[in-house]
Amino acid sequence: MRRTNISIPCRGVADVASRDQLRILAGRLLGTSAAASFILLILLVFAWHLGTMGGSQTGPAVDSEYAKLIGQAAGSQPASAIPSPTAVIGRGVELVRDAFDSQGPNGIGIGWHLLHSLGRVLLGYVLAVLVAVPLGFAIGLSPRLYGALNPFIQVLRPISPLAWMPLALYTLKDSAASAIFIIFISSIWPILINTAAGALGVRRDWLNVAKVLGLSPITKLTRIVFPAAVPMIMTGMRISIGVAWFVIVAAEMVVGQNGIGFFIWNEWNNLQIASMIVAVALIGIVGLSLDQALAWAGQRLSFQE
Amino acid sequence: MAFLTLQDISMRFGSRERGFLALDRVSLSVAEGEFVTLIGHSGCGKSTLLNLIAGLMVPSAGRIMCDGRVIDRPGPDRGVVFQNHSLLPWMTCYENVLLGVRQVFGKTLSPAELRDKVEASLSLVHLDHAMAKYPHEISGGMKQRVGIARALAIEPRILLMDEPFGALDALTRASLQDELARIVEATRSTVVMVTHDVDEALLLSDRIVMMTNGPGARIGEIASVALPRPRDRLALATDSEYADCRARLLQFLYLKQRRQAA
Numbered sequence: 266m267r268r269t270n271i272s273i274p275c276r277g278v279a280d281v282a283s284r285d286q287l288r289i290l291a292g293r294l295l296g297t298s299a300a301a302s303f304i305l306l307i308l309l310v311f312a313w314h315l316g317t318m319g320g321s322q323t324g325p326a327v328d329s330e331y332a333k334l335i336g337q338a339a340g341s342q343p344a345s346a347i348p349s350p351t352a353v354i355g356r357g358v359e360l361v362r363d364a365f366d367s368q369g370p371n372g373i374g375i376g377w378h379l380l381h382s383l384g385r386v387l388l389g390y391v392l393a394v395l396v397a398v399p400l401g402f403a404i405g406l407s408p409r410l411y412g413a414l415n416p417f418i419q420v421l422r423p424i425s426p427l428a429w430m431p432l433a434l435y436t437l438k439d440s441a442a443s444a445i446f447i448i449f450i451s452s453i454w455p456i457l458i459n460t461a462a463g464a465l466g467v468r469r470d471w472l473n474v475a476k477v478l479g480l481s482p483i484t485k486l487t488r489i490v491f492p493a494a495v496p497m498i499m500t501g502m503r504i505s506i507g508v509a510w511f512v513i514v515a516a517e518m519v520v521g522q523n524g525i526g527f528f529i530w531n532e533w534n535n536l537q538i539a540s541m542i543v544a545v546a547l548i549g550i551v552g553l554s555l556d557q558a559l560a561w562a563g564q565r566l567s568f569q570e
Numbered sequence: 571m572a573f574l575t576l577q578d579i580s581m582r583f584g585s586r587e588r589g590f591l592a593l594d595r596v597s598l599s600v601a602e603g604e605f606v607t608l609i610g611h612s613g614c615g616k617s618t619l620l621n622l623i624a625g626l627m628v629p630s631a632g633r634i635m636c637d638g639r640v641i642d643r644p645g646p647d648r649g650v651v652f653q654n655h656s657l658l659p660w661m662t663c664y665e666n667v668l669l670g671v672r673q674v675f676g677k678t679l680s681p682a683e684l685r686d687k688v689e690a691s692l693s694l695v696h697l698d699h700a701m702a703k704y705p706h707e708i709s710g711g712m713k714q715r716v717g718i719a720r721a722l723a724i725e726p727r728i729l730l731m732d733e734p735f736g737a738l739d740a741l742t743r744a745s746l747q748d749e750l751a752r753i754v755e756a757t758r759s760t761v762v763m764v765t766h767d768v769d770e771a772l773l774l775s776d777r778i779v780m781m782t783n784g785p786g787a788r789i790g791e792i793a794s795v796a797l798p799r800p801r802d803r804l805a806l807a808t809d810s811e812y813a814d815c816r817a818r819l820l821q822f823l824y825l826k827q828r829r830q831a832a
Contacts (some may be wrong), residue, residue, distance in 0.1 A: 476643075478646045478669060478720075479645060481673070568659040
């Protein structure tokens with residue numbers, strides 16, 4: 266019996282014991298937060314499974330929105346209850362397996378759709394960066410320009426990107442260009458505003474260094490103001506990529522012949538609910554990857570203190 | 571022959587009626603090669619005075635002459651060491667020093683000569699080994715030494731230091747004070763330093779300028795420190811001249827200019 270051997274009241278021993286217990290407890294807690302997520306996932310999938318088991322026996326159910334869309338014909342369509350988890354996973358495996366198939370304009374794989382969406386997002390996003398970073402700098406460094414442009418920014422910024430869509434289609438007369446314009450106009454604001462704030466908010470100490478060393482305006486801009494603003498610019502770019510990925514799905518539902526938004530809408534028209542669920546999950550995963558990529562880049566490019 | 575002269579400098583922040591008068595008609599001359607310390611309670615305007623000499627601010631009245639020219643903006647003839655080192659975190663120590671060196675000597679010297687200058691000033695502060703390090707990788711004392719190297723590397727006519735060791739622990743501060751004394755001796759620099767540390771002032775200065783409390787701070791007294799150099803902090807502890815000077819400073823700071831209880 267070990268316990269009896271150290272039964273003399275001794276603070277040191279007691280402290281060590283309680284610290285060990287604390288560490289074990291902390292370890293357990295850390296273990297449980299990952300485990301809890303997993304258990305929660307299992308529970309949710311199981312609940313979903315139970316829910317869909319009942320649903321499939323109640324016979325054909327037609328979504329009222331769908332009925333409105335296609336009229337009386339909806340009633341005669343085959344069953345469209347929410348598919349079971351196994352059906353969705355099965356469909357997911359199929360979709361991923363055929364992700365890069367390309368058999369005709371309407372039959373391309375989901376991978377191609379994602380790449381089309383990513384292509385549009387990147388094109389619009391890069392254009393936004395190219396415009397917003399220099400303009401943001403100009404605004405941040407010139408109070409007069411800031412004063413002049415600020416009202417326009419404040420009015421344009423809250424406009425829903427999709428509100429531009431008809432106007433874009435009318436003026437650009439091209440659905441692909443319109444989608445890219447929508448991405449551009451929606452992702453420009455966070456970058457613009459953050460860049461301006463970054464350029465404006467350079468620490469006074471650093472600006473004093475530029476002054477006492479007598480740096481030329483160009484050197485001051487490239488060696489001090491720009492590096493100092495990089496963290497803010499990267500924050501703006503990270504917000505923007507999220508917005509762009511948000512918006513592309515909606516834009517493609519309106520104008521697409523391809524892309525992940527078009528895919529969802531198309532599968533909805535075909536009542537392929539399992540495919541829709543797979544696509545929704547993929548959108549989440551791609552969005553997360555984009556965000557993490559920008560977060561990583563931001564960390565790499567920003568200075569450390 | 572005064573190298574730096576301040577003639578009736580007043581500094582007012584804000585408007586004439588409701589503004590805050592920080593400095594009220596301060597006059598001072600500093601000779602070439604002299605080490606002058608400005609000492610006073612916090613808020614007495616001693617940093618403002620240093621910023622005026624640096625050219626970071628323009629006085630409301632009066633004028634500052636340095637080497638026969640009126641000062642109205644910063645210039646490479648005056649090197650500044652900031653209180654909080656102010657190194658640029660995205661540059662290595664070497665690049666931080668090179669930034670000013672290239673600005674001042676870029677047109678007249680070859681890249682190799684620029685590199686030599688940067689390396690020489692970093693080795694003057696014993697940081698040869700840390701040239702490729704970033705500021706976040708080195709200690710506070712080392713950062714401040716890079717700050718001193720950066721200021722010295724542009725070979726200014728006068729070195730301005732704003733509480734350069736204020737943010738350091740006592741032991742690091744002592745070693746940097748000794749190092750500064752050695753560098754000043756070797757480079758024969760003219761220095762104006764702001765401090766609120768009585769012993770630091772006595773160890774380093776030729777003259778100590780005691781400033782009255784603001785608002786409307788003025789020069790209260792000026793003490794000449796006639797201690798021979800190099801000064802050894804251990805020997806000074808028993809020196810009678812040192813003790814007299816110290817007593818005078820303490821009397822000024824804690825009797826004549828005692829802070830009102832806030």
